[in-house]
Amino acid sequence: xxxxxxxxxxxxxxxxxxxxxxxxxxxxxxxxxxxxxxxxxxxxxxxxxxxxxxxxxxxxxxxxxxxxxxxxxxxxxxxxxxxxxxxxxxxxxxxxxxxxxxxxxxxxxxxxxxxxxxxxxxxxxxxxxxxxxxxxxxxxxxxxxxxxxxxxxxxxxxxxxxxxxxxxxxxxxxxxxxxxxxxxxxxxxxxxxxxxxxxxxxxxxxxxxxxxxxxxxxxxxxxxxxxxxxxxxxxxxxxxxxxxxxxxxxxxxxxxxxxxxxxxxxxxxxxxxxxxxxxxxxxxxxxxxxxxxxxxxxxxxxxxxxxxxxxxxxxxxxxxxxxxxxxxxxxxxxxxxxxxxxxxxxxxxxxxxxxxxxxxxxxx
Amino acid sequence: xxxxxxxxxxxxxxxxxxxxxxxxxxxxxxxxxxxxxxxxxxxxxxxxxxxxxxxxxxxxxxxxxxxxxxxxxxxxxxxxxxxxxxxxxxxxxxxxxxxxxxxxxxxxxxxxxxxxxxxxxxxxxxxxxxxxxxxxxxxxxxxxxxxxxxxxxxxxxxxxxxxxxxxxxxxxxxxxxxxxxxxxxxxxxxxxxxxxxxxxxxxxxxxxxxxxxxxxxxxxxxxxxxxxxxxxxxxxxxxxxxxxxxxxxxxxxxxxxxxxxxxxxxxxxxxxxxxxxxxxxxxxxxxxxxxxxxxxxxxxxxxxxxxxxxxxxxxxxxxxxxxxxxxxxxxxxxxxxxxxxxxxxxxxxxxxxxxxxxxxxxxxxxxxxxxxxxxxxxxxxxxxxxxxxxxxxxxxxxxxxxxxxxxxxxxxxxxxxxxxxxxxxxxxxxxxxxxxxxxxxxxxxxxxxxxxxxxxxxxxxxxxxxxxxxxxxxxxxxxxxxxxxxxxxxxxxxxxxxxxxxxxxxxxxxxxx
Numbered sequence: 033x034x035x036x037x038x039x040x041x042x043x044x045x046x047x048x049x050x051x052x053x054x055x056x057x058x059x060x061x062x063x064x065x066x067x068x069x070x071x072x073x074x075x076x077x078x079x080x081x082x083x084x085x086x087x088x089x090x091x092x093x094x095x096x097x098x099x100x101x102x103x104x105x106x107x108x109x110x111x112x113x114x115x116x117x118x119x120x121x122x123x124x125x126x127x128x129x130x131x132x133x134x135x136x137x138x139x140x141x142x143x144x145x146x147x148x149x150x151x152x153x154x155x156x157x158x159x160x161x162x163x164x165x166x167x168x169x170x171x172x173x174x175x176x177x178x179x180x181x182x183x184x185x186x187x188x189x190x191x192x193x194x195x196x197x198x199x200x201x202x203x204x205x206x207x208x209x210x211x212x213x214x215x216x217x218x219x220x221x222x223x224x225x226x227x228x229x230x231x232x233x234x235x236x237x238x239x240x241x242x243x244x245x246x247x248x249x250x251x252x253x254x255x256x257x258x259x260x261x262x263x264x265x266x267x268x269x270x271x272x273x274x275x276x277x278x279x280x281x282x283x284x285x286x287x288x289x290x291x292x293x294x295x296x297x298x299x300x301x302x303x304x305x306x307x308x309x310x311x312x313x314x315x316x317x318x319x320x321x322x323x324x325x326x327x328x329x330x331x332x333x334x335x336x337x338x339x340x341x342x343x344x345x346x347x348x349x350x351x352x353x354x355x356x357x358x359x360x361x362x363x364x365x366x367x368x369x370x371x372x373x374x375x376x377x378x379x380x381x382x383x384x385x386x387x388x389x390x391x392x393x394x395x396x
Numbered sequence: 397x398x399x400x401x402x403x404x405x406x407x408x409x410x411x412x413x414x415x416x417x418x419x420x421x422x423x424x425x426x427x428x429x430x431x432x433x434x435x436x437x438x439x440x441x442x443x444x445x446x447x448x449x450x451x452x453x454x455x456x457x458x459x460x461x462x463x464x465x466x467x468x469x470x471x472x473x474x475x476x477x478x479x480x481x482x483x484x485x486x487x488x489x490x491x492x493x494x495x496x497x498x499x500x501x502x503x504x505x506x507x508x509x510x511x512x513x514x515x516x517x518x519x520x521x522x523x524x525x526x527x528x529x530x531x532x533x534x535x536x537x538x539x540x541x542x543x544x545x546x547x548x549x550x551x552x553x554x555x556x557x558x559x560x561x562x563x564x565x566x567x568x569x570x571x572x573x574x575x576x577x578x579x580x581x582x583x584x585x586x587x588x589x590x591x592x593x594x595x596x597x598x599x600x601x602x603x604x605x606x607x608x609x610x611x612x613x614x615x616x617x618x619x620x621x622x623x624x625x626x627x628x629x630x631x632x633x634x635x636x637x638x639x640x641x642x643x644x645x646x647x648x649x650x651x652x653x654x655x656x657x658x659x660x661x662x663x664x665x666x667x668x669x670x671x672x673x674x675x676x677x678x679x680x681x682x683x684x685x686x687x688x689x690x691x692x693x694x695x696x697x698x699x700x701x702x703x704x705x706x707x708x709x710x711x712x713x714x715x716x717x718x719x720x721x722x723x724x725x726x727x728x729x730x731x732x733x734x735x736x737x738x739x740x741x742x743x744x745x746x747x748x749x750x751x752x753x754x755x756x757x758x759x760x761x762x763x764x765x766x767x768x769x770x771x772x773x774x775x776x777x778x779x780x781x782x783x784x785x786x787x788x789x790x791x792x793x794x795x796x797x798x799x800x801x802x803x804x805x806x807x808x809x810x811x812x813x814x815x816x817x818x819x820x821x822x823x824x825x826x827x828x829x830x831x832x833x834x835x836x837x838x839x840x841x842x843x844x845x846x847x848x849x850x851x852x853x854x855x856x857x858x859x860x861x862x863x864x865x866x867x868x869x870x871x872x873x874x875x876x877x878x879x880x881x882x883x884x885x886x887x888x889x890x891x892x893x894x895x896x897x898x899x900x901x902x903x904x905x906x907x908x909x
Contacts, residue, residue, distance in 0.1 A: 045802070047802075047804045050806075256779055256780055257778055257779055257780060258768055258769040258776075258777050258778060258779070258780050259778075260780075261761075261764075261768050261769070261780050262768075262769065264754070264757065264761075265754050265757070265765060268754035268755065268756050268757055269750075269751075269753065269754045269755065271714070271745075271750070271751050271752075272751065272752050272753055272754055272765070273754075274712070274713065274714050275712045275714070275743055275745060275751065275752055276733065276765050276766070277712075277713065277731060277732050277733030277734075277735070277736050277737075278733060279732075279733070
């Protein structure tokens with residue numbers, strides 16, 4: 033390390049190896065999960081090759097399948113951010129589903145109050161209402177953590193059930209559209225308050241673009257801003273952050289609120305672009321798949337984009353797999369669950385693989 | 397396993413233990429240097445020494461946690477091979493730790509039973525209860541067996557710990573600061589029982605302590621360790637507290653040869669009647685008056701656990717005051733980032749990797765904690781400047797001789813001395829008026845210690861006010877201009893460095909003068 037080129041090489045290794053490690057280990061976990069799941073399929077007498085071929089066919093092979101996939105990406109992007117943003121502060125928030133459901137409901141209620149409002153005014157207000165509701169919901173979890181030391185993982189999970197119950201109650205009671213008979217819903221949104229498709233040739237709604245934008249903005253916040261830097265200090269060692277006088281409580285509130293706002297936007301787009309009203313269809317499990325998305329992406333907002341796309345494709349293939357392979361709907365959940373367990377196990381590998389250690393390369 | 401301890405075996409007599417020329421080296425560091433110690437059968441032997449003097453290392457070698465680099469152990473005059481704590485227990489050696497090792501949710505009886513190596517797979521409680529009661533009848537004291545341990549008082553828990561060792565058949569007990577968590581009344585009671593057991597010839601005891609009063613009152617013999625060497629030994633009755641302090645602290649140090657420029661600066665930091673709860677929540681930290689001037693190092697001496705950590709927490713805003721105030725330059729100080737920055741206050745708690753660094757972030761990032769969020773003119777900065785961070789890091793790494801493969805390596809990969817250097821580089825760079833620092837040299841090698849102490853003195857000579865909290869009295873005697881002794885959450889004693897008398901300081905540290 034005496035020459036200038038040696039130092040350059042050292043810097044490259046010191047910065048590059050951890051990044052490479054953070055890419056290789058999750059991909060390895062995904063492949064290992066697929067391998068174990070193949071064993072599960074073989075035990076059922078089904079062909080793993082056919083399964084993965086169908087995922088490709090239904091999710092990624094044609095413009096139609098890409099349309100099928102991309103229309104499911106938006107909620108996963110937002111739900112992934114709801115996990116990844118608080119994760120910067122060391123908080124494991126797994127109740128994004130609750131913020132999605134309540135965000136969607138609030139957007140639908142707001143729309144109901146503004147019938148006849150033009151799109152340019154109505155849609156931003158609906159989005160704002162959804163984001164504010166989701167933000168408050170998850171920030172409440174941050175607040176409980178700061179003030180009372182309540183475990184945020186358990187609180188967020190339990191509050192998701194409360195959120196779903198509240199939504200069902202309101203949709204079946206005060207806000208029910210009398211015309212919705214079999215499936216209690218809020219009043220259908222007027223056409224002016226529906227978000228349409230992007231002008232890109234396939235039918236993918238604007239939620240995808242805004243989801244990608246949210247990921248890029250979150251990345252700027254976490255990776256490039258001083259606020260994100262302060263959050264990383266607090267997430268890595270809260271005592272060090274306190275000794276430095278950093279406002280740890282405000283950071284926790286801010287990041288949980290921001291994560292919740294993202295989930296609320298997921299609900300807004302589900303209501304305005306997909307369902308056209310708030311009802312039990314909002315409880316689609318995106319909040320839970322978002323946990324897997326964020327963990328596979330190692331809480332990096334930019335990595336959330338490809339990971340969410342991959343998982344959206346897998347979920348999009350669920351129907352085809354059901355029909356062609358005669359497997360139940362839940363098969364995809366088994367696959368995701370296995371991948372998640374392997375992924376959590378793979379966390380123990382960081383820093384243990386010689387290939388990613390500085391010494392492995394710097395010694396002759 | 398015929399040698400397995402059993403309550404039903406007739407009680408053997410107390411055993412005598414002798415450590416012969418025991419040495420323990422960790423790398424280049426000699427923690428224990430040819431220590432020979434003899435504990436007569438049935439005697440109560442006290443082991444005195446400051447923090448880091450080698451007391452724990454010695455007993456860990458005896459118990460088989462460590463394998464001594466040199467020397468050996470005699471049990472009743474015969475050489476004993478102790479490979480691990482299981483061997484030690486089989487030979488009748490038992491240890492009661494400073495912190496309780498009972499299972500809080502289990503009752504006393506359950507705790508005793510599960511501690512046995514031969515605990516039965518199916519427990520016949522009727523039979524075991526009878527055996528336990530028979531055992532307790534033979535003991536000079538008892539402890540409640542039916543309540544969960546979590547509901548026992550500290551004194552009852554300590555008695556149960558000792559009973560557990562007797563139940564396991566230990567005939568030689570090592571007590572590691574057994575009274576540190578007890579009230580004086582409880583301490584006297586427990587030690588009285590232990591002494592009675594020794595006199596009855598049931599056990600021999602080696603007690604680690606730094607309380608002189610307990611030594612004079614209960615011990616037969618005393619040995620003193622200092623920096624890994626045995627500095628004195630003899631009957632407790634023949635030694636005065638001053639003798640013990642002298643052995644513990646060593647001879648008076650010659651005045652430090654580092655050039656000191658005289659300062660008589662303004663008061664920078666002052667505490668008035670500042671009160672806060674201590675870590676246990678039961679006691680109170682109460683600093684009646686503390687003033688620190690510019691260009692002065694104020695040393696806070698004391699045995700660990702007497703409120704120094706809490707004092708640091710109070711000064712860094714991590715422990716709320718119940719009453720009183722902390723002022724800097726005459727203004728109330730709440731330890732927010734803005735205040736600390738405006739008043740040029742830096743803080744470095746003990747064990748920086750745990751308390752002052754983000755271990756998974758890089759060295760460069762850790763070096764930037766103080767000023768990543770402001771531009772040089774002091775206005776807030778929104779976008780992080782990674783290039784500037786890396787440039788500053790390279791500067792500080794070379795100025796403070798921090799050994800790291802790269803500024804981008806995680807700081808946790810550095811050695812302790814280099815983490816300390818990095819943390820010190822961060823806290824001392826720029827304009828500093830007041831530095832709060834705790835145990836800056838704990839666990840570091842000589843070179844690192846010398847470098848860090850030189851940095852502190854240089855800062856002092858430039859007019860920085862330094863509050864140095866340290867458990868190492870030598871460090872305080874070398875660096876401080878003025879010395880305060882903390883004991884049981886209060887400032888017990890104050891002296892100037894010139895007039896400092898180690899024996900006197902030692903007595904106040906031990907909590908009675």
